[in-house]
Amino acid sequence: MTTRLVDESLFENGEFHGEDPPRLAGARCSACATVVFPRQNSCPRCPEGTMAAHVLPARGRVWSWTLQAFPPKPPYRPPSGGHRPYHVGYVDLGDVLVEALLAVARAEIRIGLPVRLTTVPAYRDEDGTEVVTFAFRPERDGER
């Protein structure tokens, strides 16, 4: 079975090998240091700078969270087993807050929870390719 990333432009290295999750790549403004995600060619804050690719930290803290209880309408593509309620939130990565799926159990989820970048299955292509996307999971003891 082959696997691919949902959108290569979101990641530092577009190839997925199934080992360490690929790092997220945004862009940083040379003038005002604003960090955006995904990358874009102009700065939303100032007219002076140029934007260069910027790899985001793999660790952060949950800034806000919620649950998606009902199945979203298309263009949402459910995982192969169908929609199951999932958590989403913003993760504070220091220079930027990134919206992401949160692979965190309800009992554990809270604002301030230390989390680490991972990948989770998103959906399956018509040809059977497993499509994965980025997510954050709780940081385990000893990972820091």
Added chain:
Amino acid sequence: MSRADDVYVVGCGMHPFGRDESVTGMDMAERAVREALADAGVAWGDIGYAAGGSDVSGKPDTLVGRLGLTGVPFVNVQNGCATGASTVLAVANALRAGEACLGVAVGFDKHERGAFHVSPARYGLGDWYAETGMMLTTQFFALKTRRYLYEHGISERALAMVAARAFRNGSHHPLAWRRKPLTEQEILDSAEVSPPLTQYMFCSPGQGAAALVLALGDRAFDLCERPVRLASLAFRTRRFGSFEVFSPWLPPGPHRSPSVDAAEAVFRTAGVRPADVQVAQLQDTDSGSELVHLAETGLCGHGEQEELLAAGATDPTGRIPVNTDGGCLAGGEPVGASGLRQFHEVVRQLQGRAPGLQVPGAPRVGFTHVYGAPGISACSVLTA
């Protein structure tokens, strides 16, 4: 500014909000306009300028085929939740510029059941954002509310108080959709949608239409016994650092909403303070939004909301009555009509002829506020 340059609301009309398969968006819009014209005691042929808005239910200017082919200039507006306010702004500016002395603003919509359809391309986003299940307005409202409650030490019960008041007010309003009062506990115990928000803390996309007749200067007083003055209207888009719907990323805080900018501008121009407001409309797509907007517009301080709600200060008999018609929570949200519903309710309150619960003591200063994607807000001050 002298009275001659002032714009007044001299008539208003509204098709009941809700769900009625027997009428189209255009049917409702026509009825709202005819009602507004009758209310002002004028004919469609007297109207010198018109603006109309709808998100999904057709081109508003085709209404001339029903109302009369008079050649009137008619501007179409599609401005998300600020659609209604934008139609009022377009007509008011045309009147002040001397284009006409009588104008009509109309808004209508009829949405499908369930959450709004989204298109990532329309918002300049990659398909991945919607495909992976992050492009939902309901999630945004929950995420913003969760963070707000955390930062300001507000309990989830406050969210239920907002919804309970909305349905209580709606139960007295003949044009509202949801007219069954619900207890705070019923609201808290309803199905979880996106915590901390439950099913009854969210409004539903629905259908409806509302229209206003606006008049310039002395003409308003010829037509109407109690014209309501549009003291000011301000419309703003987001600036850097705001926390908006459909944002794959945010800058680190503090986050400043376009609602703050629009409210500050509208109060400054009108020469009134938030404390002077005696009847207010706030965008309440969900309980959390109303809670946040109470403070963002300056009607109270951040973190004061729970105490105000518990004390009944936002009830029709309170110090600062909010959403006296039940707002979006009780009315549903037909995007194009929602902003004009707010005007309709505030105008009728200031004229002392509210369709539902009347704010006692002859209120003289009214306020409206809308907020929507992708980071827009419009506020108005209306005075009796």
